Amino acid sequence: MPADRFSTATRLKALGEQAAARVYRTRPVRRNRLTGRAALLALVVCSLVVALAYPMRQFITQRSDIGDQQRQSREAREEVKRLREEKARLKDPAYIEQQAREHLHYVRPGETGYSVVGGGLDAERPKDQGGAGRSWSTNLWDGVDKADDRH
Secondary structure (H helix, E strand, O other): OOOOOOOHHHHHHHHHHHHHHHHOOOOOOOOOOOOHHHHHHHHHHHHHHHHHHHHHHHHHHHHHHHHHHHHHHHHHHHHHHHHHHHHHHHOOHHHHHHHHHHHHOOOOOOOOOOOOOOOHHHHHOOHHHOOOOOOHHHHHHHHHHHHHHHO
């Protein structure tokens, strides 16, 4: 018996399967790219993003507020330091006398005080200083006049 000898029924069956495969070509089964697991994973990730968005926003806002409060605290400490130095200077009688002579035009008994009106002060003072070199009463009346002109 030869080795490649098959029964006729076996040969017809094999030929029929090959013919059927050629005639009824079936497309390979396409798998959906979005499987149930992938959809569930996407849902979980989206839920986490939504759940964490508000707390993260609050965290970032609070960190910003903490930075602002620290800056304000530093500024307040610097202001306290400056005011303590000013308080220490105000305890010195020589400083008080200097301030009274400079700002209030005080003179000691026996001294003669001079006030120069017009003249060289206006020529030397820059125009953008306004009333910085004038007496307080002149500035006051100029302010009243300007307010009166507005109405």
